[in-house]
Amino acid sequence: MTATGIRVIGIVGSLRAKSYNGWLLRAATELAPPEMTIAAVGLAAIPLYDQDLEAQGDPAPVAALRAALRAADAVLIASPEYNYGVPGVLKNAIDWISRPPGNAPLHKKPVAIMGAGPGGSGTMRMQPQLRLTLQAIGACAMPKPEVAVASCRDKFDAEGRLTDEKTREHLQGFLIAFADWTRRF
Numbered sequence: 001m002t003a004t005g006i007r008v009i010g011i012v013g014s015l016r017a018k019s020y021n022g023w024l025l026r027a028a029t030e031l032a033p034p035e036m037t038i039a040a041v042g043l044a045a046i047p048l049y050d051q052d053l054e055a056q057g058d059p060a061p062v063a064a065l066r067a068a069l070r071a072a073d074a075v076l077i078a079s080p081e082y083n084y085g086v087p088g089v090l091k092n093a094i095d096w097i098s099r100p101p102g103n104a105p106l107h108k109k110p111v112a113i114m115g116a117g118p119g120g121s122g123t124m125r126m127q128p129q130l131r132l133t134l135q136a137i138g139a140c141a142m143p144k145p146e147v148a149v150a151s152c153r154d155k156f157d158a159e160g161r162l163t164d165e166k167t168r169e170h171l172q173g174f175l176i177a178f179a180d181w182t183r184r185f
């Protein structure tokens, strides 16, 4: 953290071009408090985790992700729920950067989780699983408040703007809480 700002890396657990979670992260970049900047890092180029591949050295996209996470003050994850759980794309990336154990880039780093889904629970079956995985790698997930955008199809317009006023206010409060959480580290 610099004297002036909190640098956050944003990660989206969906590779879809019109991902609601990508749009949710974009909304967060717009609604973040002035001292917080959020830069998104994509996961599309991360290969499947393979311990033999890892033994040859980090593939370039993994090394880039690892460096970006190390340099960040905090990490904001926006992810859908797939089959009641964490999407493989996101879990795979976390498996890569979970290494080396005890010195992983997210070790003792503040993280916040949010998610959007078309159903009624808005990713609330995925989020506890993600918390458990973050615990395994020593990351410090903010316990509350939570952002779970249910019925997401009604809350964004066709251009991907978060138009639901209540959700915007909640997201803004969540980001202020995340800035406070990050300052504790």
Ligand SMILES: Cc1cc2nc3c(=O)[nH]c(=O)nc-3n(C[C@H](O)[C@H](O)[C@H](O)COP(=O)(O)O)c2cc1C
Pocket (backbone or CB within 6 Å): 014, 015, 016, 018, 019, 020, 021, 022, 079, 080, 081, 082, 083, 084, 085, 116, 117, 118, 119, 122, 123
């Ligand atoms: C493989 C797969 C599994 C899914 N499983 C769930 C699920 O368990 N719960 C849920 O609420 N939505 C589920 N969905 C629907 C997603 O929430 C929905 O497609 C959402 O828009 C994906 O997020 P995105 O818009 O960020 O890509 C699933 C979608 C896919 C493709």
